[in-house]
Amino acid sequence: MQALQNIEQFTKGVKMDKWAVALVTGATCVVGSVVMLVKKISSHRETEEKIKRARNKREESLQRAEQAVLRYKESHPTTDSAFILTLSLSELTQQLKEGSLTPEDVLYSYMEKTLAVNKKLNCCTEILLESLDQLTTVGSNKDGLLYGVPVSVKENITFKNHDCSCGVVINLDQPAEKDSVLVQVLKKHVVVDLRLFLVFLPALVLFVELGEKVPELWKQHAAVEDYIQETIAHWRSCNIDVLLCPVIGPAYNFLYCGKLSTAASYTMLYNLLTFPAGVVTVSTVTTKDEEELKHYKGCYQDMWDKLFKEAVTGGEGLPVAVQCVALPWQDELCLRLMKEVEQLVKESKK
Template sequence: MGFLEQFVHNGRALLGHRSKAILLSGAACFGAVLLVQRVNSRREQKKRILEAQRRREKSFQVAERALLEYKQSHPMTNALYILSLSLSELTKQLQESALSPEEVFYTYLEKTLDVHQKLNCCTEIILDSFEQLKTIGSCKRGILYGVPLSLKENLLLKNHDSSCGVVKYLNQPADDDCVLVKVLKEQGAIPFVRTNFPQALLNYDCSNPIYGQTLNPHNLQKTAGGSSGGEAALIGAGGSVIGIGTDIGGSARIPASFCAICGFKPTAGRLSSKGCKSIFRGQKTVLSTPGPMARDVDSLALFMKAEICEQMVFLDPTTPLLPFDEGLYQSRNSLRIGYFDCIEQTPTSPSMTRGVQEVKALLEQAGHTLVPFTPVRILDMAELMSKGALADGGATFLQQLEGSPVDPVLHAQVAMYRLPICLRKVLAFILKPFVSFPSIMLIYHSFRSAAGVWKLHASIEVIFMRFSVSQWRRLNLDVVLCPIIGPAFNFCYCGKLMSMVPHSMTYNLLNFCAGVVPVSTVTEEDERNLCHLDKGGWFNRVLKKAITGGVGLPVAVQCVALPWHDELCLRFMKEVEELVKKARKDEGANANGKVYLIYDFH
């Protein structure tokens, strides 16, 4: 090799080594930049979360000082009496000036602060409520004059965040109140506290990285349920007489079941959803709706009467001017009731099956007609629910969580949504013979055309007609009695048991109205009967682990009616409540806990 050739060869070799060094250096720099960005992002996350936690703590401190000042000048001798009143009784006392708004407000504020210390159910005390209390006056305007009430955190409140447990929504205060809150204020109510929820609102546990885990008021080793779990825990422990939750798959009914209160999902559209924040804006296949939560059914009905008014329609013209039918709610005519105590291929706990059977017997004794009812195509509905609620394969859900630490209650869900579509289909195929509904949950996929969405909605219309018009009309049913998810789960099992959601989410898909009423408590026999779940599949065994240790926890039933028959559904719930109350009274104190209405919180 000549000198020139050797020179060129050596030059190329040197350049090659330098190129590799440059590439390696560039890759190292790029990695370092990514690492720095990740570290900075986590620092920013922690900073924003700490700021939100400090704001919450400050609101509690301000409330405690205000409470102390009030108690120093106004001895609170009526606290136990006030807390024992139902909403109907409380409004009557306020209207007649037997109680003042101030003593009611501070009584519930004191109880809420005490309950929160035990259950971690609140996200903040609404400090604006102190100003509203000062200006409420003595005009006694509105159905709910002087009533303090609680709100789930995703209901927009002017100058307050609605984070939904997602860091990116912190430090984004709302410009205005949601429609429901505006109407409530016009009706004289005083929103005074906001309550906790699961991260991103798509789980029926109640924990998020900002405000932590909410505990069940009847067993601190159990979850309060979700997504309206903070509401259920607060009301269930006596810290609020009435509150608002939201429900897209049982989000008000499941925590009501877990915490021994009444929860109601109206027909979507009956109450305004304007200003109810969701991380899935634009998703219309499975409809979400706000709904009341309280200790008794009359309170739910009174809330509906207060909200369904001309002002709500004026503020949100998409809601119908359909006055509350008091005559239908108060009717006590005999009903023709369909019933079932389990769903095909979906696990149901022994206590919930028993609850339905006992209520069925009480209804028959009262002169109602009970007709066996088999829900049609539940697994088909489960598939449609899955495809509709997460038609993008979970992409939006994951995007909303970007920049947020993922809460442990979501780990199972997030892991599933992160799987590639091809792998999900393979797993669904493998699992389908063994666990039908969970295998369906794995095949979420994005629709590639509008035609796919139209086909989905057409399938829902077909099932709606078969479920309601054909079956309900053929049996001439007024309402249906059925189980709800329960009793309360141990922590971190809700995300693993999405196979349970057909118990509640079916009625969101079909847009039926539905409510939950507590009727019993878990017995020792129920606990022993959990051994039957060992004979089922893997998900049955997971359910057993989730509900083990539930003796004494509330047992509830679900009452369902056709769309726009909200008053009939509430009337049915009231019937169940009254019959259980009568049976409890007839059996005396009922030491065995067989028949149950409501815990004595005070």
């Protein structure tokens, strides 16, 4: 009898423990849900604040630009903006260098046109007003190829101390620490110290909600960008101007490209790095080459050597080329190397 009573009391205790566990679990879930909700609301508010700040900054930039244009027009009523906007680039640069037009006339004319177009299309994210300060020193840079010419740069091109959001909220409030390579080249080789940049981005869109795949893609993109910067730094530390990459062979036979993509990885790499690259034909596959290929064993006599032989067999007459590579935004150096290679090939055939 006593044993039955003990069992009954134990059973009641177990039931009470289950209820307690259930109660604690339920309370924990509620608290967790509340915490997650608070975090989500807080994150949403933070996002809205970022968007609000970006919009206010943009509006302030446009308003200040409008005021600057009005003041200039009042003090220079004879400036013919309509005529300036009809000039081609060559005509514009010529008149600027001759002095028949001033950089101020050109800048304010284009700013006025930009503001007018923006009201219709909502295409301007910001006008860099520091360009107005450069007008005081621009006269000393008349040798620049684009002396006094306003230059527009898309919002996805980094400009020091300005956001490069690409329309994504996560990138707001993160001003670039330095100019992009394009901006550096413009300042150094084209515009010199004249920073007349009107920044455009067709239909700026701020994505408030991002899916979970998106962060992974963003991490991958960030890793690629880091790799690009590491490669550029190493390239420069080696004092390399341009690079010449011999292509491994002529075009592969049908269905072999996918099987032997690793053999071309050292040339395909520059697609990932976004380096300018071009291919120049230096020779063609000859009958002698085909005869020698019949005895080709490869480096390791493995599957890859066998596949390569099959891939290029029967290529008589096909071009054999080299790949020329340069750093980003230095396309002219790549083209110069290609021209030099082409010239050497012509001379060798004489």
